[in-house]
Amino acid sequence: MTAERSRSLRRGFTSFIVLAAFYELVAHSGFVKPALMPPLGTIAQTLGGMLADGSMFGHAAATLARVLIGFGLAVAVGLPLGVLMARLRPVEHFVLPLASALMPIPSLAWVPVFILWFGLGDTVTVLIVFYAALFPMLLNTWSGVRAVNPIWLRAAGAMGADERRLFWKVIIPGASPFIIAGLRQSFLRSWIAVIGAEMLAASNWGLGWVIFDAQQFLNADVMMASILVIGLIGFAAERLVFGSIERATIYRWGMARMAKG
């Protein structure tokens, strides 16, 4: 088992080395301009420089702030509304058709409209993140609360639980695998949306803006350094934050995910 594992690690390591070597080879071969395909050393230097002068932290902080505000708003609206939809028929009948009509529209399609309405800047980015994150949150909460086993509800009712305790002790824990899946998915969507929104609604700070801005000056090294940081933050959120929350719930409720996306 351990031998097999170390072989897997060695092979994984090898493919990174091979890929990096191949990239270096092409970058130094002179087939492509160094401005378009900077060697790895240059990218590392640029990244180091941007970290040292703090500009990279500024961009990352701006992007994270936009994501967290938009995502927070989406959770604050989507979670209660999803619960209400599942518990109250009229709310479901009203919200569901609207949600199914708005959901298939990619959030970034709204960018030009929002720019016209709210002007360039943070309002647009935050609203786009909100739009992207809202629907996964809403629909997962809704289906999670609906998926709570009715026998649990009846059992709790028979044992004398009032509405409030029923809600906090049965419905919310019962729906939480779905809710957590919704949080995770909403965050991933937000993370994609914020990059696109920052590119389109220029705002001087933000990882998406840096990449877009670097295009004008042919700074491929800045682009790649920023892409790296975007990947690292996304990876950290996915694996460390949501991964650990989700693993805890999967172990506790014995549920497994079927598909990854």
Next chain:
Amino acid sequence: MAQVAELSEIAAQPAGETGPVWRALRNIFPFIVTGGAWETAAHLGLFPAKFFPPLETVAATFMRLTISGVLPHHVLDTLLRLIAGFALAAIIGVGIGVAMGRSRRVEDYLLPLISVAAPIPGLAYTPLFLLWFGPGNVPSILLVAFVSTFPIIYNAWTGVKAVKDIWVRAAHAMGADDRRLFRHVILPGALPYVLTGLRLGLAQAWRILVAVEMLAAVPWGLGWMIFGAQEFLNTDVMLSGIAVIALIGVGLEKLVFQPLENFTVVRWGMVTS
């Protein structure tokens, strides 16, 4: 992502105690209320009409653009890009995913690379691709393909690994060679996952294509139409474009994937519809 309510589930909601007419009315009612609110706000002049056109203006613009053939041209170009990028992703993604599921060696070599590359939002690469390939169709199609490949790889890989060992051994014992094993056991066994992956991949492709069109300065395409309309403050053109985008999004799901699923995995009894 498997837990998301699919549109089909939403549509297949039990209507309760009432008939189809009541259900249709009930589904239209929220749109009448929101539409009414929109109309009121537009006609009261709370916002300049240029930014907040009444719905009849949007409908008129929609008709005008459709009849003049401008809108269909945009739609056609967007769909062609989507199909080209997605087809590329489907071929590469299913190929890599199946290879990873079948061979431990391929899995060991490729999985770390894919796990590192997959969480990076594909849109982040847009300026880089534009720099490398110049503006236009090539970077748009490549980006769409790149983005939708990852869910396809993941699901094809999971699907092949999820094929029950006992089916493979049974087929072997009955004398199936590798080709027939693949064709008659592994492929059908993995298909529910592969279809999930294709569906997720197409959804992702669709979500970023509109944004890529805005950034890549392609001459035709819905994203470009919406983005270009911004300069002339044509909110009605933008909203018509967004309406078409919503229709295509629903259509992809309803007309492409549901029939495909019904025709394959549901018919084979692998999942219930």
